[in-house]
Amino acid sequence: MDYFLELFFGGLTRGSIYALIALGYTMVYGIVQLINFAHGEIYMIGAFTALIVASVLTFYGVNTVAILILASIVAVIYSSAYGFTVEKIAYKPLRNAPRLSPLISAIGMSIFLQNYVLLAQTSDFLPFPRLIPQFHFMEPVSHIFSSAELVIVVTTMVAMVLLTLFIKFTNLGKAMRATAQDKTMALLIGIDVDRVISATFIIGSSLAALGGVLIASHIGQINFYIGFIAGIKAFTAAVLGGIGSIPGAVLGALILGWTESFATGYVSSDYEDVFAFALLVLILIFRPAGLLGKAETKKV
Amino acid sequence: MKKLLLFAVMAAMFVFAGCSQKPKEEAKAEGETPAATEQPAAAEGGVIKIGVAGAHSGDLASYGIPSLKAAELVVKQVNEKGGLLGKKVELVPADDVCKPEVAVSSANKLVSEGVVAVLGHICSGATKAAMGTYLAAKIPVMSPSATSPDLTKSGEYPNFFRTIAPDDAQARLEIDFATDVLKVSKVAIIHDKGDYGKGLAEYAKQFAEADGKLQVVLFEGITPGAVDYSAIVQKIKQSGAEAVIYGGYHPEASKIITLIVKKKVPVKFISDDGVKDDTFIKVAGTFAEGVYATGPKDTSTNPLTIEATKLHKETYGEDPGAFYLNAYTAMLAITNAIEKAGSTDYDAVTNALRTEYVETPIGKIKFDEKGDAIGAGFSVYQVQNGVYVEIQ
Numbered sequence: 001m002d003y004f005l006e007l008f009f010g011g012l013t014r015g016s017i018y019a020l021i022a023l024g025y026t027m028v029y030g031i032v033q034l035i036n037f038a039h040g041e042i043y044m045i046g047a048f049t050a051l052i053v054a055s056v057l058t059f060y061g062v063n064t065v066a067i068l069i070l071a072s073i074v075a076v077i078y079s080s081a082y083g084f085t086v087e088k089i090a091y092k093p094l095r096n097a098p099r100l101s102p103l104i105s106a107i108g109m110s111i112f113l114q115n116y117v118l119l120a121q122t123s124d125f126l127p128f129p130r131l132i133p134q135f136h137f138m139e140p141v142s143h144i145f146s147s148a149e150l151v152i153v154v155t156t157m158v159a160m161v162l163l164t165l166f167i168k169f170t171n172l173g174k175a176m177r178a179t180a181q182d183k184t185m186a187l188l189i190g191i192d193v194d195r196v197i198s199a200t201f202i203i204g205s206s207l208a209a210l211g212g213v214l215i216a217s218h219i220g221q222i223n224f225y226i227g228f229i230a231g232i233k234a235f236t237a238a239v240l241g242g243i244g245s246i247p248g249a250v251l252g253a254l255i256l257g258w259t260e261s262f263a264t265g266y267v268s269s270d271y272e273d274v275f276a277f278a279l280l281v282l283i284l285i286f287r288p289a290g291l292l293g294k295a296e297t298k299k300v
Numbered sequence: 301m302k303k304l305l306l307f308a309v310m311a312a313m314f315v316f317a318g319c320s321q322k323p324k325e326e327a328k329a330e331g332e333t334p335a336a337t338e339q340p341a342a343a344e345g346g347v348i349k350i351g352v353a354g355a356h357s358g359d360l361a362s363y364g365i366p367s368l369k370a371a372e373l374v375v376k377q378v379n380e381k382g383g384l385l386g387k388k389v390e391l392v393p394a395d396d397v398c399k400p401e402v403a404v405s406s407a408n409k410l411v412s413e414g415v416v417a418v419l420g421h422i423c424s425g426a427t428k429a430a431m432g433t434y435l436a437a438k439i440p441v442m443s444p445s446a447t448s449p450d451l452t453k454s455g456e457y458p459n460f461f462r463t464i465a466p467d468d469a470q471a472r473l474e475i476d477f478a479t480d481v482l483k484v485s486k487v488a489i490i491h492d493k494g495d496y497g498k499g500l501a502e503y504a505k506q507f508a509e510a511d512g513k514l515q516v517v518l519f520e521g522i523t524p525g526a527v528d529y530s531a532i533v534q535k536i537k538q539s540g541a542e543a544v545i546y547g548g549y550h551p552e553a554s555k556i557i558t559l560i561v562k563k564k565v566p567v568k569f570i571s572d573d574g575v576k577d578d579t580f581i582k583v584a585g586t587f588a589e590g591v592y593a594t595g596p597k598d599t600s601t602n603p604l605t606i607e608a609t610k611l612h613k614e615t616y617g618e619d620p621g622a623f624y625l626n627a628y629t630a631m632l633a634i635t636n637a638i639e640k641a642g643s644t645d646y647d648a649v650t651n652a653l654r655t656e657y658v659e660t661p662i663g664k665i666k667f668d669e670k671g672d673a674i675g676a677g678f679s680v681y682q683v684q685n686g687v688y689v690e691i692q
Contacts (some may be wrong), residue, residue, distance in 0.1 A: 003534065220584070230527055
């Protein structure tokens with residue numbers, strides 16, 4: 001039973017990590033039907049920004065929790081600026097182009113940002129300070145579920161709830177839903193579609209940056225390549241749950257995390273990815289739009 | 301639309317699979333040109349000929365040329381001191397381009413020249429191909445660089461020796477260390493599915509099973525670059541292993557060791573050359589304390605190493621290339637064995653190689669029954685206070 005719980009919480013953490021990144025993928029897809037492959041890189045840039053801020057603040061002897069909060073704020077602002085700029089440079093000019101063009105543009109942006117960080121920073125792995133404090137009350141169960149893992153899981157849940165409320169009840173959220181349904185119609189009734197799209201990218205990038213800070217301080221190391229691998233898994237999770245759906249992204253991510261964790265625990269870690277992607281294929285065969293995705297009706 | 305999504309996922313899977321390998325970089329010495337190899341021949345009949353076989357041209361020449369240079373430098377010193385058994389030593393180079401089919405004809409050439417011993421070949425494949433010719437002619441052969449375990453382990457080549465540790469030496473050392481020093485009885489062997497890591501892990505498993513003293517309770521590959529390894533760490537804990545042997549590189553090792561410490565799993569962590577890297581300690585920080593890793597013996601402070609390197613710089617004006625020290629060692633071992641044997645007779649020379657210790661840049665060595673150098677190779681290091689310390 002202990003073993004099951006350990007695998008369960010391991011999968012929960014892993015799934016939450018994927019979910020934090022998947023939320024950004026799914027939001028952008030929901031609004032502009034674009035798979036933003038540069039999203040993983042925004043996450044990586046967030047982690048790098050936080051590392052730089054944290055190093056400077058540690059040098060001045062600031063306390064750990066303050067560093068975590070300040071580094072997260074700076075990372076969120078900086079990454080949002082990147083997300084905003086990437087959209088303006090790489091996607092906006094292609095908004096009316098065929099579907100594949102922005103997709104290729106996104107892949108290009110991803111490669112560009114990776115190599116930019118590689119050249120501007122380093123190709124080496126860098127140690128990331130463990131900024132998440134050890135809570136005293138978690139001590140008895142820390143061998144199963146540590147403080148850092150708790151923080152990641154809680155942050156993911158809070159992010160999901162806040163996002164859902166935001167989309168449902170705020171004016172900008174309504175404008176987003178309207179844009180998602182029909183861009184031209186939204187434009188006709190006076191919605192500033194450009195602003196809505198920019199806002200979507202900014203929110204997605206903020207979440208990615210937050211994820212970057214939390215995950216890097218949980219894992220303890222970063223390099224220029226982390227965004228790619230985490231991004232691919234998060235993208236898989238978003239598709240699994242139904243891309244465009246916010247609860248779907250979280251559900252998909254958790255299912256992916258648990259599949260991998262239990263496959264490793266009860267079968268073999270050699271087959272971890274095999275099980276994860278076999279599950280994806282199965283779900284897409286039976287529910288092509290993903291678990292919570294809405295089946296798309298062809299417009300005539 | 302759905303097709304596009306599916307396509308993107310498939311593409312992503314392939315890209316992901318293709319990007320997760322990290323080949324270990326090999327340092328290549330470049331810009332070296334074959335040097336003149338003619339030795340001043342002494343009076344007719346008064347020379348001892350030693351062959352130097354390997355890639356002296358072609359794309360792998362940078363692996364073979366340094367051996368040729370090492371042989372020349374050693375022979376020059378020997379001749380200045382009056383030669384071997386009162387005769388001058390002469391080198392006979394033979395280029396095999398590291399190709400098995402060429403290696404056979406270069407071996408025939410050396411045999412017909414009447415060499416008494418051969419330094420070479422450089423590549424394992426070429427060496428294997430040439431060995432039959434040398435064995436029939438009863439000529440001892442010593443390679444500075446052929447690491448294929450078969451060459452010594454198979455027992456097919458009693459005239460073969462080498463001054464480099466075979467590929468499986470690290471695995472052997474890891475298993476011996478776990479059994480004899482750490483005194484554990486259950487071990488989990490984990491690897492990163494790469495050529496290097498998986499190869500080592502498989503040798504380790506093989507040795508543990510052959511010895512019968514160490515039970516392999518878990519043998520699994522992990523996905524390099526994954527965000528989280530807690531499931532495999534819990535599995536290690538569940539398996540009851542007392543030690544983990546990890547085959548792979550430091551980025552994954554630092555993630556795993558961090559989780560092992562955080563999840564309070566009571567296992568010792570033993571790894572390889574890919575982890576014996578200062579980046580590992582930098583990234584894993586205090587979690588790295590107590591980790592064991594095997595790595596090549598530190599010979600940089602050996603006076604003979606310093607001398608051999610200095611000699612190369614003085615003669616050629618640059619730092620020595622690949623396998624230079626191993627070839628230098630091999631040439632010292634060959635000349636020493638002929639000296640000690642008092643003749644160039646095959647049985648006497650091979651016997652001297654197996655019994656007489658010789659001081660070389662890679663340490664004080666002799667050769668075991670199968671032809672591997674005893675006293676050369678790898679050591680176990682442990683992270684102590686943030687640095688790797690060699691332990692005995």
